[in-house]
Structures are given as structure tokens and as C-alpha cells.
Amino acid sequence: MKKYIKVTATFDCDGNLLPEYIYWNDDKKYAIDRITDIRYAASLKAGGAGIRYTCRILGRERYLYLEENRWFVDAKED
Amino acid sequence: MNILNSVDKNKYKNDRIILHSDCNSFYASVECLHHPELRNKPVAVSGDAENRHGIILAKNEIAKKYNVKTGEAIWQAKQKCPELVTLPPRFELYKRFSKMARRIYSDYTDRIESFGLDEAWLDITHSPKNDGLKTALEIKSRIKEELGITVSIGVSFNKIFAKFGSDYKKPDAVTCITRDNYKDIVWNSPAGDLLYVGRATRKKLNCIGIYTIGDIANAPLEILRKHLGKWGDLIYGFANGFDSSPVAHMDENTEVKSIGNSTTTPRDMKTFEDVKAVMYVLCDSVCRRMREQGFLAKTVGISVRDNELNTFTRQCTLEDYTNLTKVITENAVSLFKRSCNIQRPLRSVGVSVTDFVHDNIPHQISLLNSEEKLKQNEQLDKTLDRLKKRFGNYVVRPAALLRDKQLSSFNPKDDHTIHPVGYL
Numbered sequence: 001m002k003k004y005i006k007v008t009a010t011f012d013c014d015g016n017l018l019p020e021y022i023y024w025n026d027d028k029k030y031a032i033d034r035i036t037d038i039r040y041a042a043s044l045k046a047g048g049a050g051i052r053y054t055c056r057i058l059g060r061e062r063y064l065y066l067e068e069n070r071w072f073v074d075a076k077e078d
Numbered sequence: 079m080n081i082l083n084s085v086d087k088n089k090y091k092n093d094r095i096i097l098h099s100d101c102n103s104f105y106a107s108v109e110c111l112h113h114p115e116l117r118n119k120p121v122a123v124s125g126d127a128e129n130r131h132g133i134i135l136a137k138n139e140i141a142k143k144y145n146v147k148t149g150e151a152i153w154q155a156k157q158k159c160p161e162l163v164t165l166p167p168r169f170e171l172y173k174r175f176s177k178m179a180r181r182i183y184s185d186y187t188d189r190i191e192s193f194g195l196d197e198a199w200l201d202i203t204h205s206p207k208n209d210g211l212k213t214a215l216e217i218k219s220r221i222k223e224e225l226g227i228t229v230s231i232g233v234s235f236n237k238i239f240a241k242f243g244s245d246y247k248k249p250d251a252v253t254c255i256t257r258d259n260y261k262d263i264v265w266n267s268p269a270g271d272l273l274y275v276g277r278a279t280r281k282k283l284n285c286i287g288i289y290t291i292g293d294i295a296n297a298p299l300e301i302l303r304k305h306l307g308k309w310g311d312l313i314y315g316f317a318n319g320f321d322s323s324p325v326a327h328m329d330e331n332t333e334v335k336s337i338g339n340s341t342t343t344p345r346d347m348k349t350f351e352d353v354k355a356v357m358y359v360l361c362d363s364v365c366r367r368m369r370e371q372g373f374l375a376k377t378v379g380i381s382v383r384d385n386e387l388n389t390f391t392r393q394c395t396l397e398d399y400t401n402l403t404k405v406i407t408e409n410a411v412s413l414f415k416r417s418c419n420i421q422r423p424l425r426s427v428g429v430s431v432t433d434f435v436h437d438n439i440p441h442q443i444s445l446l447n448s449e450e451k452l453k454q455n456e457q458l459d460k461t462l463d464r465l466k467k468r469f470g471n472y473v474v475r476p477a478a479l480l481r482d483k484q485l486s487s488f489n490p491k492d493d494h495t496i497h498p499v500g501y502l
Binding site: 032040041046 | 111178223224225227
């Protein structure tokens with residue numbers, strides 16, 4: 001399921017946009033420990049396309065997508 | 079422009095490598111990507127039925143199996159496929175995906191010529207990676223990975239055969255049309271599969287015993303010329319693989335040859351006053367677009383369609399080149415008055431202008447018309463353009479449009495920003 005989320009990101013000196021924290025349901029804040037890959041990609045599961053950041057969060061790998069000016073993830077349904 | 083320059087078989091010393099990429103069922107594919115829950119259902123993108131724009135604009139592969147056709151009414155499509163899911167179009171989203179595809183193409187060449195939102199030619203002859211098939215496969219795979227949709231790509235030595243190749247096998251396929259195989263693949267296909275052979279040309283060709291592209295290629299040129307005029311030379315050249323038109327550079331703007339707007343109104347137009355109101359709105363949009371792009375036109379055309387879908391078009395030549403809203407509107411309205419009796423209620427109407435010169439080129443002014451009056455109207459148009467730009471389309475309008483807001487409350491200039499393109 002596609003879920004738009006709040007993200008804190010910074011521009012580095014070279015103009016690269018790098019996400020640092022994601023917010024889950026506005027209350028939980030998770031730090032992104034490492035970004036291992038950045039590429040253009042579509043998400044068939046969530047339904048969308050944009051720049052895909054492969055992030056390590058709490059030891060797990062998660063995809064975070066930047067779709068124009070919004071961030072989304074593929075969330076598991078409750 | 080001399081169209082026959084497009085079939086100069088001696089223009090290039092060596093064969094070019096041209097790709098034509100066509101995004102399969104573009105609007106429907108983008109919608110299915112964004113609606114994972116609909117991917118296994120028949121889906122179509124369609125206009126708004128309440129505003130009488132209810133036709134199918136695109137359909138996915140599953141809907142195609144039910145024989146749902148682009149251009150037919152939603153109710154017709156639903157008769158064939160009752161479970162068809164119809165979605166409203168989101169043109170901004172499709173434009174974004176079109177740009178994303180162009181970004182991928184630009185990694186291979188700077189010679190990219192768009193043909194609508196979903197198609198493009200690429201000339202990779204002088205690119206470092208100039209292996210046509212390999213590049214086509216790579217682009218196909220990247221579009222699938224990065225955009226989540228599929229493309230069909232044709233690879234050939236001219237634009238016409240490359241386009242033929244992208245239509246030949248769909249979806250998600252690459253077809254190479256080479257000097258060795260074009261007679262087998264292209265020539266055995268129906269004449270109507272060739273670009274520029276539409277329904278009317280096909281009928282004429284059938285009447286003289288021409289049914290395949292090979293028949294066109296091997297027909298005596300005089301016969302084709304006799305029945306089709308200069309278009310005979312053109313399709314003869316296309317069928318024989320002589321197309322020599324270049325793929326435009328990605329920074330080049332395609333030359334604009336006409337500007338037009340048309341609309342299907344929310345209710346039928348029954349009186350002259352109804353048509354006049356709609357024409358005011360259309361002419362305002364056409365003239366503003368013309369002024370923005372710096373053109374003056376000398377020919378005004380109208381198209382009218384009644385409620386039984388009979389269409390007719392008329393055009394007239396003006397005395398002088400102009401982009402004044404007042405002059406274009408008066409001519410369009412008077413052309414309608416002269417050429418059309420409203421026998422049946424009218425469903426849609428369109429206005430277009432063509433035969434352009436640039437507005438910065440000196441041109442002959444009329445001996446009889448008052449130059450002062452022209453200046454006043456120019457000033458009026460400039461002022462109205464600025465007001466509409468700053469405060470919106472509806473800030474100032476002719477009082478005549480207030481009579482029937484249902485008919486006149488639409489904004490063709492900003493609502494429809496995807497314009498059809500032609501090949502020549």
C-alpha cells in the first residue's frame with residue numbers, strides 16, 4: 001500500500017538531496033542509518049515512480065521513494 | 079514546405095539508425111501503475127460523460143481483449159465489457175511520465191523528436207552506443223524498471239519504418255526493420271499500416287487494386303500521382319524506404335503550423351447565439367495562444383459537428399495577417415453564418431488559424447483599413463491578456479457570454495495543454 005510520509009532531508013554541498021529521518025504516523029521518528037543506493041525506479045507494489053533511495057533503518061533495508069516533492073513507502077497493510 | 083523533400087533517397091550517404099519508441103496504452107498503463115488494485119481488471123481512461131466528453135481515451139491490455147476501442151463512447155465499451163473500470167484522465171501525471179521517458183532517451187542521443195506524449199523518435203547514428211537493437215532492448219528494460227510501464231520499439235534506417243516497427247509487435251517488444259527484411263515484413267502488411275495512409279487514402283488505393291504496402295511500393299508512380307496528387311509521391315517514397323526526414327534535435331521546437339481549439343458543449347447548441355458564445359471563448363483562446371507564440375495568421379477555419387456526428391469544416395482567407403481577437407472572432411462567426419444553417423442541434427464546434435508569419439516580420443498593411451483602429455484593438459488585446467494572466471481567465475469577459483454560463487464557462491487555453499502533432 002502506498003503511504004506518503006514526512007521526511008527530514010538535507011541538501012549536501014554538491015546539491016544531492018539525502019533523507020535523514022522518516023516519521024511514521026507523525027509520532028515515531030526513525031533515523032536512516034545509511035543510504036546504499038539511489039536510482040530512478042518504479043514501485044509496482046505501492047504504485048508510483050520516482051527516485052528510489054535504498055535505506056538501512058534499524059538494521060533493515062527499506063525503499064524510500066521521492067515522487068516529485070513527496071516521499072512515499074510501500075507500507076504493509078494493518 | 080515542400081513535402082517531397084521528405085523522400086529524398088540520396089540525402090544520406092550511409093544508413094541512419096533510428097528508433098521509434100511507443101509507450102503501450104500510455105494513459106491506461108500509467109493509471110494501472112498507480113492503481114495496483116486494478117491491474118488485473120479491464121481499465122480504460124475516459125473523458126467526463128456528464129459533460130458529454132465520455133469517450134475512451136486509452137485502455138489496458140485486458141480491456142483490449144474485450145475489443146474496447148479508443149474513441150468509442152463509454153456506454154458502447156461497457157456493452158462489450160460490463161466490468162470495465164473507467165478512470166478520469168490526469169494529464170499532468172502523463173506529462174510527468176512523458177518527461178521521465180525523455181530523460182532516459184537523452185542518455186543515448188540528443189536527437190529526440192517527440193510525437194505526442196507517448197511516442198518519440200531517436201537518431202542514434204552518431205551516438206557512442208550506436209547498436210540499434212542493443213540500445214532498444216536497454217531502453218525498453220529501463221522504462222519498465224524506472225517508469226513501471228512497457229514500450230514497443232521499432233529500429234530501422236528511417237523514421238517511417240521505425241514507426242512501423244514499433245506498431246508491428248506490442249506490447250513490450252522490439253522489432254528491427256532492416257534492408258534485408260523490410261520487403262518481407264513491411265511490404266506484406268496492409269496499406270493502412272503505413273503512416274499517412276488513413277481511411278480515405280486506403281479506400282482510394284483499394285479502388286485501384288492496391289491493398290498492401292508492397293503494392294504501393296511497386297505501383298507505377300504516375301498512377302499513384304493521378305489518384306492522390308503529391309501525396310502519391312510521398313507514400314510511394316515511404317513504402318520504398320526513401321523517407322529522409324531528419325529526427326529533430328531535442329532543443330528544437332517543432333514548427334507550429336496551426337493553432338486551434340474545439341469543444342463539445344455540455345448541452346447541444348440550438349441557435350446562432352449559442353454557437354456565437356462558444357466561438358467567442360474559442361477565438362479568445364486561439365488568439366491568446368497565437369500572440370504568446372508571436373504569430374499572425376491569414377486563414378481562419380471552423381469545424382462543426384451536429385448531434386448525429388456529421389462533421390463539416392470551412393475556412394476563409396483574411397485580407398491581412400492578424401492576431402486580433404476581434405478580427406478572428408468576427409471572421410469565424412461570419413464564416414459560420416455564411417456556411418451553416420443549424421438544421422440539427424450542434425454538439426461541438428472548433429476554431430483554428432493557420433498560414434502564419436512571425437509578428438516581428440514587416441508585412442504589408444491594408445490601404446483601406448484604419449491603422450489607428452488596429453492599434454487600438456492591439457492595445458485592447460494586450461491589456462486583456464495581461465489582466466487574464468494576472469487575475470485568471472474569467473476576470474474580464476464579453477458581456478455576451480454572461481447570457482448562458484453553461485455554454486461559455488470553459489477555459490480551452492489552460493484546460494487543454496496537450497496539442498496534437500503532425501509528422502510533416
